[in-house]
Amino acid sequence: MxxxxxxxxxxxxxxxxxxxxxxxxxxxxxxxxxxxxxxxxxxxxxxxxxxxxxxxxxxxxxxxxxxxxxxxSPAELHGMLRLREAELERQVRHNRHTLDRVTARLRLLEQEPQMNVEVKHVEGVTIAALSVPAADASRESTGAVVQALFDQVIDRMEAAGADRTTPVARYQPNANDPTVQVTAGYVVPAGSVPDLDPHTLPSTQVASLLHHGPMSTISTTYQALTDWAASSNRTPTSPTWREHYLEAPDNAQSTWLVEVQLELA
Incomplete structure (x- = not known):
């Protein structure tokens, strides 16, 4: 030819x-x-x-x-390409998380001093996670549970040498009792971390607010979203929440930046 x-x-x-x-x-x-x-x-x-x-x-x-x-050999080239694919996926996850952080900071600058609710579509993601029920939906119950879950997830990911990017928590009420299923983990390729379960968070529409500061005061952000949903007639029958930890550099929490999301669909 x-x-x-x-x-x-x-x-x-x-x-x-x-x-x-x-x-x-x-x-x-x-x-x-x-x-x-x-x-x-x-x-x-x-x-x-x-x-x-x-x-x-x-x-x-x-x-x-x-x-x-x-x-x-084709097998050698295939292995090299798989390694490169994994590296590129890692870069994409890091870049996605960095972009989310930059976007959040822009929201803070543009909306100060009044924070506004943003309604948006979020794509489905898979997280390597652990999931257990909390006694009820109060922050006193869910806060301790989610912290314990993240501690265990981090230990297992470090033992596996897995990359940790984009920490996410989800709180889903159970239908027949007051308990709430708490899931905590990091966005990763499905099934890539031993001893952790892949949990798929569905694609959905959310209402979100940014919380800047310690987790001890995050209840005000939840209340603001709840009030918005009620005034907009958008309150779900069984509210499911997500916390997307954009900046969580230390235990002091004074500079933490968390996007709180209320699933609407």
């Missing part, structure tokens, strides 16, 4: 194919001695895919050339 067709199948430009030819990374199967037109064979596509995969892993073109000459 000609260079344009081969470039189309490989998903790259003809300019890059010429560049790889000049470097000796992927030489055409045939070059016409009179017109200098390059032709490629379909059997060269796996080589091109290996080249692009290695480049995507961050190797320089010199390093790619060495690896291709020495030979790399």
């Amino acid at each position: 000609n260079i344009g067709e081969f470039a189309r199948l490989g998903g790259i430009s003809t300019r890059m194919l010429r560049h790889y030819d000049a470097l000796g990374l992927l030489v055409p199967a045939h070059v016409d001695p009179f017109t200098a037109r390059r032709s490629y064979d379909a059997a060269q596509l796996p080589v091109l895919n290996q080249l692009l995969a290695l480049k995507g892993l961050g190797f320089t073109l010199d390093e790619v050339g060495t690896l291709l000459r020495e030979g790399i």
